[in-house]
């Protein structure tokens with residue numbers, strides 16, 4: 001059985017540990033190839049997740065939503081009704097510093113485990129579970145190390161492949177020139193395969209994506225949290241491990257996100273920020289002022305409608321932004 005996960009923060013390893021196949025819904029090949037008509041205020045990413053969930057959620061598959069925003073919670077309500085047993089809402093705590101948030105995540109972790117068992121999943125023996133978890137941790141670390149070794153699209157595609165089938169396949173030859181182009185960060189919500197044209201356009205205009213901090217980019221690989229290998233038998237330890245790697249805009253306070261960004265923006269000499277958001281995503285759209293204040297860098301805001309419908313204008317805006325940064 002395939003279990004489609006609508007957020008990179010839902011622990012895919014746990015699905016695998018139960019003998020089921022985790023798939024990042026946001027990396028599905030069909031995702032983003034068509035932009036559905038949306039009502040005013042509806043997030044295009046949430047809408048597409050909902051459409052895909054409807055087609056993927058059958059007797060042989062399951063879909064898991066994350067509660068990261070109202071749009072996703074609403075999506076769960078809509079798709080969850082007809083096929084309740086194969087749809088799950090993973091409640092992701094909106095705060096991260098308190099014991100209560102840790103407890104909530106652990107409770108959700110255990111509820112998710114019961115859901116996987118209800119689907120027919122059976123937890124593997126501790127040794128096998130530890131191998132899966134350690135293997136995924138190593139794959140994430142390997143992918144994280146590629147940020148300056150691949151062109152932006154290649155890097156994003158490697159990460160997408162990992163979220164789709166768990167593999168960290170890396171081409172042996174590096175194709176990036178770490179010194180070429182103006183270093184910029186792309187920060188924001190999920191960037192689907194069909195939207196990677198944004199990264200191409202930045203490179204074509206003389207930029208270099210030194211940081212892909214979208215929800216489907218380097219950020220989705222999580223923090224390099226130390227975790228003692230072979231400790232998969234401890235539910236509490238595992239829950240803490242999965243919770244601690246979340247870095248996102250909906251968490252309050254947002255200091256973890258900004259600390260993660262700052263470390264990389266400074267280390268990589270980033271000169272400008274492209275803020276990427278889906279149409280209807282107020283969470284990321286509202287972040288422009290905070291990013292400007294935090295980093296003092298020029299910001300270009302792009303949305304999913306521009307990426308889909310007006311490519312010449314998109315290329316023109318990116319080129320103009322690069323001129324400013326040069």
Ligand code: SF4
Pocket residue numbers: 043044045046068069070071072189190278280281282283284
């Ligand atoms: S892009 Fe924004 S509004 Fe859409 S699902 Fe993600 S956080 Fe929610």
